[in-house]
Amino acid sequence: METRSLRSLLGGLIDYAGLFPPAKLAMQPAAEAYFRALSGQHEWMLSRFVCPADRLEELSAAASMLMPGTNATSGYREFAAAGEPWRISALIEKQEDMQLIDRFNQRHSREDQGLANVDVLEVKVEGAHRVDEMLDAIPEDMFPFFEVPPAEKLPGGDVRGFIAALAGNSCGAKIRTGGLVEAAFPQPRQIAEFMVACRQAEVPFKATAGLHHPVRASYPLTYEKDSPRCTMHGFMNVFVAGCFVFCQGFDVDEAAEVLKENSAKAFICTDQGLTWQNHVLDITEIARAREAFALSFGSCAFDDPVEDLKKAGLL
DSSP states (O other), rough: OOHHHHHHTTTTTTEEEETTTTTOHHHHHHHHHHHHHHSSTTGGGEEEEEEEGGGGGHHHHTTTTTSSSTOOTTTTTHHHHHHHOOOEEEEEEETHHHHHHHHHHHHTTTGGGGGEEEEEEEOOSSGGGHHHHHHSSSSSTTTTEEOOOOGGGSSSGGGGHHHHHHTTOEEEEEOOOOOSGGGGSSOOOHHHHHHHHHHTTTEEEEEESSSOOOSSSEEEESSSSOOOEEEEEEHHHHHHHHHHHHHOOHHHHHHHHHHHHHOGEEEEESEEEEETTTTTEEHHHHHHHHHHTEEEESSSSSHHHHHHHHTTTTT
């Protein structure tokens, strides 16, 4: 059953990343899937389309007729013409990628080209020493998330130094919460340590990869028929834990326990708030945490999270 607290928790939560594994769609079907989600019943959960900067020109060619504007084809015109510009999150690794983004934004500022705008960046850097250099190259009207390097590339495997390098800047941190192999999934305590470090440094975060399902359980790693399985994190776990860390000061141990929860029934959503194990978040706290701290996650599918929420009785 859809409640106010669930809408507050999940509103604008999912960045659509259909170009990436395990879905790994071609550009045209990915753009069409995003368009359908935008015009569907659960569009309130949807946020940005995730695209590598070096594929933005390909996105323009595939999706301009789906974007709002005067160029919409007859089959799409009624919805597309009335919609808001597509919001794009672009993946970059070098300063030169900014030129591709500038070109895309200029083109799609015109209605006859389809309206869209890159306003969020997802940035890979080798370490904290590159953060300031990249920040200097990023315009103030774009919000970058810096992806945390693998633990083996962090001094002592400690995430706090990298997060500290982001503090005081208009930027966020990005954590990988899974992948195509079991080893790509961090332990609950690692995610909890990341969240607490972000809270202490006043740095918001997003997550990516592996969060295809609402609650922690064993799932297939890919869409292949004989895919191996592993225990995956749930996006409800991650973002409820984030809300508790931000609003109620949960420490690493407490946040890890939320991340380990494997029962959908443990998350009780009402119009007044959300309860987990006798801990209560009121709707104002959820909204505050989502706006300022626990921002979004990237998913290669949109229908799958929605259907899983229905099966779990959460939607």
